[in-house]
Amino acid sequence: MTPRFAYFDTSLLVPLYVRSKASPQAERTLVEFTENGELPVVLSELTRVEFVSVIARYVRTNQIDRVRAQEVIGVFERHCRHDFAMLPVRSSDYAAAQQWLKQLSTSLRTLDGLHMAVAFANRCILVTADKQLAAAATVFDIEHHFVPFA
Numbered sequence: 001m002t003p004r005f006a007y008f009d010t011s012l013l014v015p016l017y018v019r020s021k022a023s024p025q026a027e028r029t030l031v032e033f034t035e036n037g038e039l040p041v042v043l044s045e046l047t048r049v050e051f052v053s054v055i056a057r058y059v060r061t062n063q064i065d066r067v068r069a070q071e072v073i074g075v076f077e078r079h080c081r082h083d084f085a086m087l088p089v090r091s092s093d094y095a096a097a098q099q100w101l102k103q104l105s106t107s108l109r110t111l112d113g114l115h116m117a118v119a120f121a122n123r124c125i126l127v128t129a130d131k132q133l134a135a136a137a138t139v140f141d142i143e144h145h146f147v148p149f150a
Contacts, residue, residue, distance in 0.1 A: 005042040005085070006033040007124035009115045009133065010050040012147060013043070017072045018055070018064060022129065022149035029127065029147050041127075042085040044118045050111060051076055093117035100140055108136035116142055 008030075015026035033041055055072055058064045064072070080086060097113030100106070108116070112133040119126040119142065126144040128134055134146035 005040050005122065005124040006127050006145075007087070007115070007119035007122070008033075008041050008043060008047070009112075009126065009128045009130060010047055010054060011129040011133075012127055013047065013051055013076070014054050015129075015149070017051075017076055018058065025147060025149050026129070029145075033127065040085065042087055042122070042124060043080065044087045044089055044115065046089050046111065046114055046118065048077075048080055048086070087118050087122050089114055089118055090121070093121055096120065100136070103140075106136040106139050107132045109133075112136065116140070119144075 012026050012029060014020075015022035016030060030041065052073055055064070055069050059066055059069045093114055094117070096117035097110070100108055100113050100116070101110070109132065112130065113136075115128075116126060116133065116137055118124075126133070126137055126142060127147065128137075128144060129147045129149050131146070131148075134144055136142075137144040
């Protein structure tokens with residue numbers, strides 16, 4: 001199956017909006033999939049929720065302040081509305097994630113299973129910096145691109 005889109009999970013998105021050691025690699029990956037015309041980048045509604053959750057955790061752990069958090073969330077939301085195609089999470093995605101989790105053969109987590117299911121159902125290559133998610137994608141033969149942050 002040839003992928004139609006690149007589905008970026010939250011592990012790749014956060015460093016695009018909050019500077020960290022991972023930011024340069026995340027930026028190179030975004031360029032690889034957009035400017036080089038490889039595949040359009042898509043997200044899911046789940047990604048929007050998970051992104052805000054990560055930013056809220058950064059505020060709670062004093063990694064960023066509330067003002068910066070609101071700025072980051074605002075920019076991300078504008079990009080979601082204008083720059084990224086947004087995919088819904090369907091009931092069939094929940095069923096697929098549950099089937100993978102029931103296999104008890106990986107350390108796949110609930111939300112990662114849903115990301116994987118949305119990517120698979122929409123013929124996307126799953127682009128992630130999450131080692132556990134990439135490992136599960138390998139086990140279940142889900143096309144993915146792992147970005148190891150140095």
